[in-house]
Amino acid sequence: xxxxxxxxxxxxARSKREWEQRTLREALRHQPERPDSFTTVSGMPIxxxxxxxxxxxxxxYDARLGYPGEYPFTRGIHATMxxxxxxxxxxxxxxxxxxxxxxxxxxxxxxxxxxxxxxFDLPTLMGRDSDDPLARGEVGRxxxxxxxxxxxxxxxxxxxxxxxxxxxxxxxxxxxxxxxYLAVAEKQGVPLAKLRGTLQNDILKEYIAQKEWIxxxxxxxxxxxxxxxxxxxxxxLWNTISISGYHIREAGSTAVQELAFTLxxxxxxxxxxxxxxxxxxxxxxxxxxxxxxxxxxxxEIAKFRAARRMWARFMRERFGAQNPRSWMLRFxxxxxxxxxTAQQPYNNIVRVTVQALAAILGGTQxxxxxxxxxxxxxxxxxxxTIALRTQQILAEESGVAHTVDPLGGSYFVEALTDRMERxxxxxxxxxxxxxxxxxxxxxxxxxxxxxxxxxxxQREVDEGxxxxxxxxxYRMDEEARPEILRIGPEVERLQLERLAQVKAARDExxxxxxxxxxxxxxxxxxxxxxxxxxxxxxxxxVGEICSSxxxxxxxxxxxxxx
Amino acid sequence: MVQERPLRLxxxxxxxxxxxxxxxxxxxxxRDAGMEVVYTGLHQTPEMxxxxxxxxxxxxxxxxxxxGAHNYLFPxxxxxxxxxxxxxxxxxxxxxxxxxDIPGLKQAGIKEIFTPGSSxxxxxxxxxxxxxxxxxxxxxxxxxx
Numbered sequence: 203x204x205x206x207x208x209x210x211x212x213x214x215a216r217s218k219r220e221w222e223q224r225t226l227r228e229a230l231r232h233q234p235e236r237p238d239s240f241t242t243v244s245g246m247p248i249x250x251x252x253x254x255x256x257x258x259x260x261x262x263y264d265a266r267l268g269y270p271g272e273y274p275f276t277r278g279i280h281a282t283m284x285x286x287x288x289x290x291x292x293x294x295x296x297x298x299x300x301x302x303x304x305x306x307x308x309x310x311x312x313x314x315x316x317x318x319x320x321x322f323d324l325p326t327l328m329g330r331d332s333d334d335p336l337a338r339g340e341v342g343r344x345x346x347x348x349x350x351x352x353x354x355x356x357x358x359x360x361x362x363x364x365x366x367x368x369x370x371x372x373x374x375x376x377x378x379x380x381x382x383y384l385a386v387a388e389k390q391g392v393p394l395a396k397l398r399g400t401l402q403n404d405i406l407k408e409y410i411a412q413k414e415w416i417x418x419x420x421x422x423x424x425x426x427x428x429x430x431x432x433x434x435x436x437x438x439l440w441n442t443i444s445i446s447g448y449h450i451r452e453a454g455s456t457a458v459q460e461l462a463f464t465l466x467x468x469x470x471x472x473x474x475x476x477x478x479x480x481x482x483x484x485x486x487x488x489x490x491x492x493x494x495x496x497x498x499x500x501x502e503i504a505k506f507r508a509a510r511r512m513w514a515r516f517m518r519e520r521f522g523a524q525n526p527r528s529w530m531l532r533f534x535x536x537x538x539x540x541x542x543t544a545q546q547p548y549n550n551i552v553r554v555t556v557q558a559l560a561a562i563l564g565g566t567q568x569x570x571x572x573x574x575x576x577x578x579x580x581x582x583x584x585x586x587t588i589a590l591r592t593q594q595i596l597a598e599e600s601g602v603a604h605t606v607d608p609l610g611g612s613y614f615v616e617a618l619t620d621r622m623e624r625x626x627x628x629x630x631x632x633x634x635x636x637x638x639x640x641x642x643x644x645x646x647x648x649x650x651x652x653x654x655x656x657x658x659x660q661r662e663v664d665e666g667x668x669x670x671x672x673x674x675x676y677r678m679d680e681e682a683r684p685e686i687l688r689i690g691p692e693v694e695r696l697q698l699e700r701l702a703q704v705k706a707a708r709d710e711x712x713x714x715x716x717x718x719x720x721x722x723x724x725x726x727x728x729x730x731x732x733x734x735x736x737x738x739x740x741x742x743x744v745g746e747i748c749s750s751x752x753x754x755x756x757x758x759x760x761x762x763x764x
Numbered sequence: 765m766v767q768e769r770p771l772r773l774x775x776x777x778x779x780x781x782x783x784x785x786x787x788x789x790x791x792x793x794x795r796d797a798g799m800e801v802v803y804t805g806l807h808q809t810p811e812m813x814x815x816x817x818x819x820x821x822x823x824x825x826x827x828x829x830x831x832g833a834h835n836y837l838f839p840x841x842x843x844x845x846x847x848x849x850x851x852x853x854x855x856x857x858x859x860x861x862x863x864x865d866i867p868g869l870k871q872a873g874i875k876e877i878f879t880p881g882s883s884x885x886x887x888x889x890x891x892x893x894x895x896x897x898x899x900x901x902x903x904x905x906x907x908x909x
Binding site for chain 1: 782795801806
């Protein structure tokens with residue numbers, strides 16, 4: 203009983219269990235905990251308190267964390283992180299015609315944005331022309347309409363391609379659009395070796411989540427490995443694939459599923475590259491990632507940190523990569539569109555701020571903050587400015603960018619990071635037991651897991667077990683409606699006219715010759731990028747180029763899973 | 765005593781839009797509420813949707829559109845239903861649809877539009893109240909083929 207006789211003496215607990223018995227039990231008697239379920243937005247249970255005991259006996263700083271800029275990069279891929287350079291503020295934009303999007307790009311660059319990010323319309327994303335019957339009503343609505351090289355020339359008019367980095371969110375027809383970008387660079391006199399940017403080019407997550415595909419998975423992988431090989435030789439600074447969890451999460455997955463399926467997709471691309479005869483260190487440094495940042499602050503931070511550590515280990519241990527750049531998981535983040543509400547839309551600014559902060563504390567390399575009006579329509583200029591200012595305030599006023607990985611060593615964050623890793627590894631093992639991601643997709647496995655999680659989440663919201671402010675609690679009758687951006691029907695008409703003009707002016711024989719050569723290359727082993735570039739320069743359309751490969755590659759039909 | 769048969773609904777994704785989270789959730793919620801649901805899968809043309817609705821003999825069509833093409837696609841489905849003499853099949857839907865577009869869509873004949881934040885309970889409730897088995901006549905139930 204030493205020490206306890208002295209009045210006012212404080213003696214602390216020596217273990218969590220002791221604390222529970224000594225202090226907690228009494229505290230709970232006076233003040234029971236709230237009846238809420240303490241789980242993350244993904245349903246992962248969260249403990250009342252985390253202590254060194256929660257890290258387990260084999261936890262070691264060197265093995266689990268290490269130093270920033272060093273393997274396994276848990277604390278970040280750069281030694282100085284944001285003290286050296288802030289993340290790239292990159293707002294995704296695109297609507298209407300190439301002319302309108304070009305104006306938005308120039309506005310964003312003037313406002314201090316540091317990289318471009320192109321949103322394409324649905325017909326373009328599906329490899330279809332604006333005059334395709336299925337494109338009716340969709341032209342220029344969700345992004346910019348690109349039919350031929352002529353549109354791409356307008357899109358980047360007066361934007362020197364050696365001075366911006368451009369991210370292009372395009373997948374099934376990614377190689378075609380990339381060839382157009384190369385052709386524009388050539389016309390501007392910019393050497394290909396100077397081009398910097400990212401192509402999303404992640405077809406696997408299309409089958410899993412976003413559902414914009416043309417060909418089946420296996421020939422699609424061939425186009426991707428051709429592109430990786432081409433870039434390794436000619437466009438060395440280009441990020442060839444942005445392996446994306448974003449859409450997986452938007453489709454309703456949990457954070458662990460997002461992490462697991464994205465890394466499993468990444469492993470598939472690396473394996474495909476190696477099987478195509480490429481040296482892993484020749485292409486792996488140009489793979490990058492793209493994650494979602496959802497509402498649950500710590501779960502997201504843990505996800506980003508776990509992702510870096512897992513990828514580093516896979517690359518070094520499984521694939522034997524030697525170049526440290528091959529081990530580094532570099533990633534872009536976008537705040538979660540699916541978390542925003544149409545109700546009381548100004549509240550979305552706050553949600554986006556919290557999500558953006560999680561991405562920054564998770565060590566993102568670039569960030570898109572969603573605009574408050576995105577559940578209503580494409581963002582207005584005012585809304586997109588607030589979203590950009592949110593990043594600038596976090597970067598320059600909040601102080602969070604002053605030190606590297608400020609949450610590293612938090613018992614909670616480290617325990618959660620370990621748990622995300624463990625659960626994601628379980629998923630990856632299950633996928634590999636099925637024969638890998640392509641086989642798992644063909645069996646509908648990730649699709650089913652996501653649909654299940656989405657339904658579970660919706661029920662929790664509908665039953666009030668998860669609170670969404672303004673939707674199932676704190677509702678209001680009168681709501682302020684922001685001004686939204688409207689895309690008029692004239693966009694479709696203008697784009698159709700333009701397409702007709704380009705088709706009338708081009709050398710039709712050159713187009714047909716180039717398309718035939720591309721199809722011929724597809725039947726053999728030749729890299730498709732060269733012949734594709736010829737098609738683009740002949741002003742063949744996206745639809746013509748994509749459909750010329752259908753007789754060789756076939757089309758994809760999804761086995762619908764409910 | 766005649767037992768009312770369960771409602772039979774088509775849940776469809778029309779156009780190039782691949783966002784199927786909402787459509788799948790609605791399909792499941794309706795099914796869990798005891799209704800029969802035919803889900804079309806993705807990338808359907810208005811013609812395909814109408815064809816399926818007729819073949820499957822559904823009581824209503826629910827369409828999900830998040831691509832901004834609703835002002836073209838919804839009216840087009842209604843037009844095709846009229847052409848096929850099936851304008852008695854009610855059509856409702858949901859998605860990213862600006863408030864201002866809703867009156868026009870309703871005027872065109874869309875029965876209801878559910879926007880983001882709608883709960884599946886409200887949607888199920890709405891269906892129960894507003895959709896009736898088509899061609900169901902309590903005097904002569906056995907005539908249904």
